[in-house]
Amino acid sequence: MALAFDVVGEQADPVPVAPVPGAAPWCLGLVQLNGRLVTLIDAGRLFGSVPTSPGALVRLEGLEVETALAVDEIVGLLGDEDLGAADFFFDRRSLAAHAAFQAGAAAQGSRTATSSEAVT
Secondary structure: OOHHHHHHEEEEOOOOOOOOOOOOOOEEEEEEEEOOEEEEEEEEHHHHOOOOOOOOOEEOOOOOOOOEEEEEOOOOOOOOHHHHOOOOOEOOOOOOOHHOOOOOHHHHHHOOOOOOHHHO
């Protein structure tokens, strides 16, 4: 998975997660990052099928909901020529359009879109 540079707000080490009862399977819960309460999404479950072994958190910018992705690792910055190798590429527009990043989506349980509907 690759993210456009302008949607990456910050990266952080994993922090304690407060689970949200009844949340979608891809929603790990809520975390506090630099004083912000943020919904934490398991990138592996949302965009694939294998749960993430969180090695890092990536807080996303410019979305309707304060959101961070739990990812296995952050590899680094990619040039435009490398983006084709990513399974998924998300910029601000595609993330904002994804059902999982809408207000109230995590509370909708499994009815919310997964990877097959990720990019519109």
